[in-house]
Amino acid sequence: MINQFRKLNPINLILLLAYTFFMRIAIFYELPAQLNFDFLEPFARLLINVDLDNALSPSANIFIASTLVFIQALIFNRVANNHNLLAKPSFLPALMYVTGTSLFMPFMVLSPALITNFLLIWLIDKFLKLNKSANSITTVFDIGMIIGVGTLIYFPFMAMLLLIFLALLLFRSFNWREWVAGLVGFLTIFFFLAVFYYWNNNIVSFYQIWRPLGSKFPSVFKINYNDYLVLIPVTVIIILASLQLRENFFRSFISTRKAFQLLFFMFIVAGASFYLKPHFRTWHFLLCVPPGAVLLAYYFSNAKIRWFYEILFVLFVLSVQYFLFV
Template sequence: MINQFRNLNPINLLLLFAYTFFMRMAIFAELPSALQFEFLEPYAKFLIHIPIGEVLSPATNVFFAAIIIYVQAILFNRVINNHVLLTKPGYLPALLYITSASLFMPFLVLSPTLICNFLLIWIMDKFLKIGKSTTAIMPMFDIGMIIAIGTLIYFPFIVMLVMIWLTLLLYRSFDLREWLSGLVGFLTIFFFLAVYYYWNDSISMFYKIWLPLGNKFPSVFKINYDDYLVLVPVLVMLILASLQLRENFFRSFISTRKAFQMLFFMFLVGLVSFYTKPDFRLHHFLLCVPPGAVLLAYYFSNATKRWFYESLFLIFVVTIQYFLFV
């Protein structure tokens, strides 16, 4: 299966579409009686209310979630191929994106983080272009606005602001205007939100939006380890990918090295940003799928022992299906 997606054969688009629904067999086989989908954070609903979650049946919810994952996978695949992050262009990034976005049952339904991944892929593309730009002021301003829009949808997305400065550290020498432009872009969106609150005599509530940023990072985690055994193949592949990347690191182009460093930081930021939402759900970790899928795709793009990497991917898929059904 891996060999099939190592090339740009157009038939792979149809195979990916079928594969997207194959990975969702478990939820289609036993649909929940009801599914809630909140498209915007409460403070954004004050500005605009979109009752999407109130009109979708569970079947429609899961169907549209699958379509969104497929579209995101194609967009994601295009970004990775355009920036030449793998040894050769193909559909491996899309394959690994769809697979990684099927790890847990909450990943299979509509959620704010699923919508935010459109923005995350867009941001990823803009970050990867930074090293080729003569100036980063306008791109960073745009990224700041995109992060602000994502924050209206899902508050922990605000932590992606850190990525602006981490990326600038990786790609460019210090320029105060570039460092501030992203923050200005972010504040531009929230300035209009603040004006709307003021017009409605609710400006005293505006400061409450930022209270979650003061949350303490939890020191104790209650984890049912049986629910996360599906991550064992993922960890194995991530370790193998890291070793492969380390072996090729200094033989790669400088832009490729910086790109993988940036994606590693993006993965970490997406992982730890859950603390800003005390009632976060498992679907939060969909934010880790785009950067994580790049690393997995890198391993399968460079692996040489076919019997091993095909078997490893098959174990990965079977493990996901097993835990989704049981």
């Protein structure tokens, strides 16, 4: 299967679609009785008040989520290929993205994190274009606005602001206007939100938006480790990918090296940003899937021993299915 997705063959579109729904057999087999979907953060519902809790049945919720994952995988695949992140263009980024979004049951339903992954993929594309433009102030401003919109949907998305400065350090020589442009773009979204609150005589509620920033970091976590055994094969593949990347690091283009450094920091920031949400859910870690999928795809794109990487991927998929059903 890996060898098939190493090629840019149109038939892979059909195979990817079938694979997307195959990875969700477990949740279709045993549909939840009820699924809630909050499209926006509570503070943004004054702008758009959309109640989807009762509008979608569980089956419709999961079907739409699966369709969105498939679309995201195709967009993500195009971004990865356009920026030459792998040895050669392929469908592996899309395959790994779909696999990553199938690790846990909560990943398979509509959630704010799933919606913001559209913006996260867009951000990856924007970040990787920074070193290709002579004047990137407009691009950085756009990035700030994208993060602002993402924050309206899912508050922890705000943590992506850190990546603006990391990306500028990696890709650009210092220009204070570029550093300010990202913050101005982000604040522009919340300036208009504040104006809207003011027009509705509700400006006091606007200040409540920022209360999670003062939350204390939780000292105790309740974790059922059996739920996360599926991450063992993921960890093995990531270790193999890291060794492969280390071996090829200084033989890669400088832009590719910097891209992987940025994606590494994005993975860390996305995972750690759960701190910004007092009551986070497992689906929060969908934000880690795009940068993580690039690393997984990198290994399977560069692996040499066919029987080994094909068996490794099959075992990976079977372990995911096993833990989903069990």
